[in-house]
Amino acid sequence: QKEVEQDPGPLSVPEGAIVSLNCTYSNSAFQYFMWYRQYSRKGPELLMYTYSSGNKEDGRFTAQVDKSSKYISLFIRDSQPSDSATYLCAMTLDTGRRALTFGSGTRLQVQP
Amino acid sequence: GAVVSQHPSRVICKSGTSVKIECRSLDFQATTMFWYRQFPKQSLMLMATSNEGSKATYEQGVEKDKFLINHASLTLSTLTVTSAHPEDSSFYICSARYTGANYGYTFGSGTRLTVV
Numbered sequence: 001q002k003e004v005e006q007d008p009g010p011l012s013v014p015e016g017a018i019v020s021l022n023c024t025y026s027n028s029a030f031q032y033f034m035w036y037r038q039y040s041r042k043g044p045e046l047l048m049y050t051y052s053s054g055n056k057e058d059g060r061f062t063a064q065v066d067k068s069s070k071y072i073s074l075f076i077r078d079s080q081p082s083d084s085a086t087y088l089c090a091m092t093l094d095t096g097r098r099a100l101t102f103g104s105g106t107r108l109q110v111q112p
Numbered sequence: 113g114a115v116v117s118q119h120p121s122r123v124i125c126k127s128g129t130s131v132k133i134e135c136r137s138l139d140f141q142a143t144t145m146f147w148y149r150q151f152p153k154q155s156l157m158l159m160a161t162s163n164e165g166s167k168a169t170y171e172q173g174v175e176k177d178k179f180l181i182n183h184a185s186l187t188l189s190t191l192t193v194t195s196a197h198p199e200d201s202s203f204y205i206c207s208a209r210y211t212g213a214n215y216g217y218t219f220g221s222g223t224r225l226t227v228v
Contacts, residue, residue: 008153034216043118043205043219044156088155090217099146100207100217104155 003027006089006103015112019076023089023103026070030091030101033065035074038086038105047087048074079110114140114210118220125196125227133191133223135206141186142208147179150203150222159204162189196227 006023013019021035032051036044048063050056050072056063062075072089086107090100115138125131135145143164148156160181162168168181178200180192189208193200206220 006155036219041203041222041224043116043221046216046218049216099158099161102155107153 001026002104003101004089004091004103007106008104010107010109012109012111013079015079015081015110017079017110019079019083019108019110021074021076021087021089021106021108023072024070025072025091025101027093027101028067028070029093031094032092033063033072034090034100035061035063036088036090037083038088040086044088079108081110081112084109114218116142116206116208116218116220118206118223120223121221122224123226125225127197127227128195130192130194131196131225133193133204133206133225135189135191135208135220137187137208137210140208140210142189142210143186144209145183145189146207146217147181147189147191148205148207150205152203156205159191193225196225198227201225201227 004025035048037047038044050063050065053065053067060077064073086105088105089103092098092100117136119134145162147159150156159174160168160170162181162183164183170176183189203222205222207217209217
């Protein structure tokens with residue numbers, strides 16, 4: 001079993017839809033949770049960062065962490081064609097010298 | 113802020129030759145950098161963690177003699193793929209942790225290596 005599970009998609013939605021992306025994880029010691037967006041053949045770009053459980057909102061993006069269920073989500077409101085990319089969840093035990101553990105990524109296509 | 117510059121973005125080399133990939137933190141000091149490998153439509157797989165001034169820590173299954181990592185300064189880490197073979201063709205990405213108002217991990221733009 002992978003430490004972090006993420007549906008690879010692809011997920012296709014019409015422009016303006018609300019998108020829900022999710023990851024589950026097995027290591028209850030994870031404390032820091034992130035969502036990255038990756039365009040083809042580019043490095044990942046940080047979208048959202050959350051510590052422990054709770055919600056965080058930034059513009060059209062909302063990140064949720066439920067540590068009791070070991071489940072994290074990213075919601076994208078009013079999705080745009082420019083949101084079409086691969087979305088990677090990532091997490092780590094601490095932000096000292098530890099690397100991130102990534103999900104496999106969900107490929108999102110927003111149709112105009 | 114928190115920009116990591118990675119070069120080259122794309123390289124094609126012949127089998128048996130070596131290729132060096134550079135990763136520089138432009139506006140912060142990176143005591144720790146991470147090197148990942150990504151195959152098409154797959155996630156990032158951690159290869160090694162490099163700490164400034166000390167030997168890199170490699171993940172299980174990664175050949176340290178083949179993937180040489182040097183982190184000689186707080187702003188530069190390099191990955192050298194030695195005696196490259198076609199199976200080494202992949203997308204290599206570096207990352208560094210930064211602190212600040214919105215801290216996290218920032219990534220380079222990646223290097224697509226093709227070994228022919």
